[in-house]
Amino acid sequence: MVWLTGGCVALAVLMIVLLLAFIFWQGIATFWPGPLVMVKTRDGATFLGEPTRRETYLAPGSSQPMTRVLYKTGNFDVTGSHFNWVNDSDVVEKSEPRWALVIERVEWGNAYGALEGVTDGNVSINDPAQAWQRFGELHGAGLKQLTASRLIVRTAQGKLVPADRAKENEPLLVSQVVRAYPANQLGLGGKVKVYFSRWWEYLSADPREANTEGGVFPAIVGTVLLTFIMVVVAVPLGVIAAIYLREYARQGLLVTIVRISVNNLAGVPSIVFGVFGVGFFCYLVGGSIDHTFFADRLTFHKTALIWASLTLALLTLPVVIVATEEALAAVPRSMREGSYACGASKWQTIRRIVLPRAMPGIMTGMILAIARGAGEVAPLMLVGAVKIAPELPISLHPPFGLNRSFMHLGFHIYDLGFQSPDSEAARSMVYTTTLLLIAIVVTLNVSAMVLRSRLRRAYSAAKF
């Protein structure tokens, strides 16, 4: 029996560890700069790109399994595709050219090629080494806004990488470049630098290219704000409701029914809460607010951060109520009696004795609510999470951005994975974003736990 029970625990632990390790590894590896490889194939085509993965497949009409490598070849504006498969059997020449550059652009994704020259107004440099130096000066010195500065880049396919397809012979604007590095010349230090610069961009910048590039800063802000408002609403409400149920209400059939209903509410599918949120908060409450206070100008009568937070608060309320009720019930009778015997009123007893004593349990409820609420996506799709929010849901002026739509990491993952125009490009971002979401939920939980253990120590045996 001990083997069966222990085995089940081991299996559960193993699955969780595998899940976390997989996401962690995939998420961590995303931004590491790999080598740039140039391959020539038997039919004369040349590809320059970053190898992303290798697979074995069965070509139609052949019984022999073959291997092929997926190269991220970029230059989408020239070639029309970000990725190319190259069969290993077709490769006639393979090299890692020293001059190959990875150029991350604001638009059209990455460009891969060699720098041939820089035109800077009337000055033009045609020596690659000098051009690279000049580019570094222009790019690094915050001169990105110089619209006249252009890079002349030779690609594997042809002469130039234009800034956009309409003007095919226009070279690449320096202002369009996010980051450029000679991938095959980087030492470990250089790679680390690129790696962290990418992470920093990821955490602090707005998304680009239909969310497949750039950062997720708005989604981080949205997630944290959403969770914060949810906690601020759900915890006081739930604690007060639990105090009534446990301390004031006469325990009987009615209270039992209420308690069972609350418990069952925790099991309602979250999408149902989303539907309710749209119908009740967005349309009914929001509509009424607009009608009453904003002369029917569209302000709250739409999906918004505040409505999403309230919907999540509703969703997590049962968790808080149940946990708080249990914490209140666990306060020993002797403590209450001691307080009453001192002449304390009921409310004084609750406020000074029962609530402090129950606080660690209430914190547990809060932690569970955060864990449940922060990872919830389904209801958010209905009440306010969007693919791209034009502005952060923060403002100094009433209504302080609460009525804006927002981005959310959970929804961002769904959007990247399943709604992206180029799922291959978004693939690595899915892992990174998942890692980030897990990190944020864990951070919120851990800080609540630290707070709880502080309280616990305060109410058991330590200094105040």
Added chain:
Amino acid sequence: MIDAKSPQTATSPAAAPVTPAGDRTVPKPQPAPAPQPAPPGAAAKITTQPEADIHSELASETHIISVEDFNLYYGETHALKNINMGVPKSKVTALIGPSGCGKSTLLRSVNRLNDMIDTVRITGNMYVDGMAIYKRNVDVIELRKRMGMVFQKSNPFPMSIFENVVFSLRIDGEGRKSVLQETCEKALRGAFLWEEVKDRLHESGLSLSGGQQQRLCIARAIAAEPEVLLMDEPCSALDPVATSKIEDLIYNLRGNYTVLIVTHSMHQAARVSDYTAFMYFGSLVEYGTTATIFGNPHLKQTEDYVTGRFG
């Protein structure tokens, strides 16, 4: 120790009437909305109770608490049966009897702590300083503020030692630091705890040892200088050293406080109390000076119990 209280010079010469002029006409209990004439046949049961043997010395004392025709029911269980007794002022009175005889219930009725239990019904009344406490519009909180209570199991609050002691003052809104500190020191000295905790007043009350916790609870009970101190087996969970400290303390409280103490230990009752009441199965059996109850009880039942032959 017992001979310390032996001179039976009554504090008030005139035999104080056990029944002060109070309006006993409305003996309706507050918590129980049930109609007054409680269970059918209750009256008959009460009349079958033998009268308690209350010794004549008690009549010469001033009674701060008077219990009259007091009955208490837990649901259908008749826990206290027609109790009539007076608790002398500024004396230590012990309640003894076997487990489940209603000692603690009687004690908890004095500050109406049984109100907390939904199923409790009460008939009869109690008087504190002549005021009927089981009556409509009695301020229960005011009543409890006149009494301090120490429980069987020490129950310090989840706060610092200092805050524990001054809890009664805090809930009255006392915020002056000097008053709080003075009260705290006085109460802790009164409970013989000051020397042990004076350097760590701001540590949690729960960090103290068991005996210290119980003395902390006593300090808390006497901090507000109550008229009556109710003690429910205060030493039952303590070792002999802590017990003797607390017994010394109780002994020293006489004169300033009226102490009503429930105890299982006959020796403790004999050591600390002036008067002893023996209860059995919800009834008061015999009540007199501690010396008489332990040395020369009137009833065989009492003698059997105090000599350890049953119970």
